[in-house]
Amino acid sequence: MSEVLLQASGLRLAFGGVKAADGIDLGVMKGEFLAIIGPNGAGKTTFINMTTGYLRPNAGEISYEGQRITGMSPRAIVKRGIARSFQLPQLFLEHTVEQNVALAVASRDGIWSPLTPLLRPGYRDEARDLLERFGLTGIADTRADALNEGARKLADIAMAVALKPRLLLMDEPTSGVAASEKMDVVETLARVLREAKVTAVFVEHDMDVVERFADRVAVWSQGRIAALGPPGEVLSDPAVQREVIGIERHA
């Protein structure tokens, strides 16, 4: 548990006058589940975007497995074993859920085989297996543009998991998932990730989810990390409770 998988040092990124990252230092330990919490606009998504190569920081460095990945393309970073899911699900809207996930499975091999079907047994079975674990079997043949918000979110995460990453970054995995299903969904997700020994960083607004599944919590505030530690400590800190007002807490 004590080995650092991802290390961010001194990350800065400003959009005009907005400091979306204002000196982020964070080490993600191998095997841990790290939750990121914080108010809207704190820079949580920006951190994921910088880590996955979508945004390039103005300053600072990110290293993964001891190698510098700052400024690499999303493609190069995925190839190194970092996958992500999105705050707004990014699905291939005219494809079915099964095709979406199968395409992610296929992309591990490159997708350059032009004459054998995407839904060949190897890819299809793996996609179906994942869909079953995520409870999506019933909508496997539904086109992505016809899904409800919760199902889109899950399909989006299933695609990221299908890439078999060693580090998975999830941006609000449970938003849009019905409150009654939330805990089940996260439970399943956590099991899948633990089985595959995936390290996970997830942005989360539901403190019950954080308390139950995170090994550590990082509190984001105006582009900085205001607090970092085990959920028990961090969430009971009055300063954090003040900072992260507006977050939901179930009774």
Added chain:
Amino acid sequence: MRKIEPILAILVAAAMIVAAIAAPWLRFVLTIALAKGIAVMGILLLLRAGQVSFGHALYIAFGAYTVAFLAPRFGDAMILLPLAALGAGVLGLLIGLFVTRYRQIFFGMLNLAMAMVFYSLLEKLYAITKGSDGIRVEIMPIAGQALERVTYEWTIFGIALGLAFVLGFLLRLYLASPMGEALAGIKTRETRLEFMGVPARGVLLSAYVMSAVLGGIGGALIAMTSRHVTPLLSYWTSSGELVFIAILGGAGGVLGPFLGAAAYELVRVYAAASFADAWQMILGSVLLLVILFAPGGLWGMAARAIGGRGR
């Protein structure tokens, strides 16, 4: 539906052969339709990625002029066809490296620009191209056999039909493959591909090269059939015609381009004969009706009539 497609393809092919036997002039029209259908499969390929090329007549013209230029030297259809395909593929790669950086209207217009540059070259370089007079293509031997006119025309018809089958079959496999589905992914979520480690531009570029090859083959067949090439082959209206046929035929299946091309050529010939100057108006009305009432094109209509989905 996918199972019915091959059967339908065989029926369409049989109908074409019967028509070609019944009337020699139809044999000419249908050979041109098959050639255009092959080129329009290239348009369909790019449509999968949500991109419309308004300049693909460039590759038809390139294939056609390749035949016209090289026929005196390598005068055999079986050598000229692969040469035209290869040449168009190389040209497609060079132009594709540039145009696949762009999407939507920019992609469409850059292709148009390329085709118009080629058109101007064909017009202006009179010493080489004979300008707007164009170049005549003599009847050439096929696989070493010198043929008299009717046999030659039948053989070209047969080659066009055979190529339509083989290329249509390959395209169909491609579209259902990871590569083809990734191409379709460009239409809806290109960035996701990058986050899956897939180079979206490479996927589009390879499809673009394939579409250029299809255009080159179509152009070579057109040159061998009409036996006269002119710069008009590369004019923007010719490119528009390909898009027209693609929409008329429907982009849902590989049969669409051929249904579209056959319908287009037949309507054109009949309308031109019966209404002289009004044939564009008739074609325009047909396209309008298709867009309004049958967005899946002729293929979509056929598919629905048989009771499946057009896509």
